[in-house]
Amino acid sequence: MGYNSGSQRAQKLCNEIRRECNIEATPIFIGLDHPRHVNNRFHDIIAEHGPIGYLVNNAGANDRSSGFSLDAKRLDEILTINLKSPLLLTSATGSYFVKNGIKGAIVNITSVHDKIPISGGALYCASKGDLQLPLEH
Template sequence: MRSLTGLTAVVTGGNGGLGLGLAVGIAKAGGNVAIWARNAERNAAAVEEISRHGGKAIAIAGDVSDEADIEAAMKQTVAELGPLGCFVANAGIHAATPLIDTSLDEWRRVLAVNLDGGFLCTREAARQFVSQGQGGSIIVVSSTIVRYGAAGNAAYAASKCGLAGLGRTLAVELARHRVRCNILIPGWTRTGMNVDLQANEAFMKATTSRTPVRRWADPEEFHEVAAFLADPKLTFHTGNEVFVDGGYTIF
């Protein structure tokens, strides 16, 4: 495991699923972690879990699509944990609705969290990094949906493709400030957000048969990935789409 001792990281949506897996991975490497998420009860449980792995952990309740919440969360994070070293833009929601039945309100609801939230969070992280003048790492969590079409996922797909473009732009624009940005693209992973899909035998058979390793991932398998992408020693690694999908997108 890499050493992230002394590094402060933020993980949005880090109170469960993949986000918690990324947060624990950073903590296991010695980093301190701030969880930004809305559910106070799940936040408390996540802090307890992360703290068991060594680093200091805090949780800040807030909405990633609310500009004031994000600004306040960053101030509190830096005040309690010290200068920002890594920011993981992971928070997201999903809505599975056929295109012809998707309302404008639903479209905007998904993009407000996934894409507007990604913009507001990474902009605040960028401002903090530039102000500190010490460089840093941004990890934007997208989806394998950037490589294929998925019926009933118009808003989700648009948001995740937008995040990939945002991440590439951040990598170019922030490089002169020694701030790296990479896009993490996870494959099918067992999380609370997709328990309905996990219960669908036909869907599980279709997706696992298309995945060369013949299974879905568990969030714990992203521990090392998080530590790698957060590592401040990797000063030349930026603008990369890091696929961790069991080979799904190449098969």
């Protein structure tokens, strides 16, 4: 299971998965705040841990900046974690599935706020709404 931050939460979830589902689960740092490295990191993970059959993008940095005072730096940070890196992971995973003949699954978990605005949620809502774009093969 990949994570960007929250290594203790990732470890706890992996322990629960092992206990409840009797399957191996390992927390793996990915670094979603550095999108230029996502593709290489994806391939490093495959090389180290073996093939995968699914990807679940569940990253989310929630920002409550007012839509009337958006900051360009914060906009880039939120879009990087909530949109750019998940799309790059989706692209790398989809390409990997096609190249290797894997009938895998990719799930992008967004938020109810991709359609239902929240006060001060301009950046979060926009980033989650954009993650619903379909990819075609």
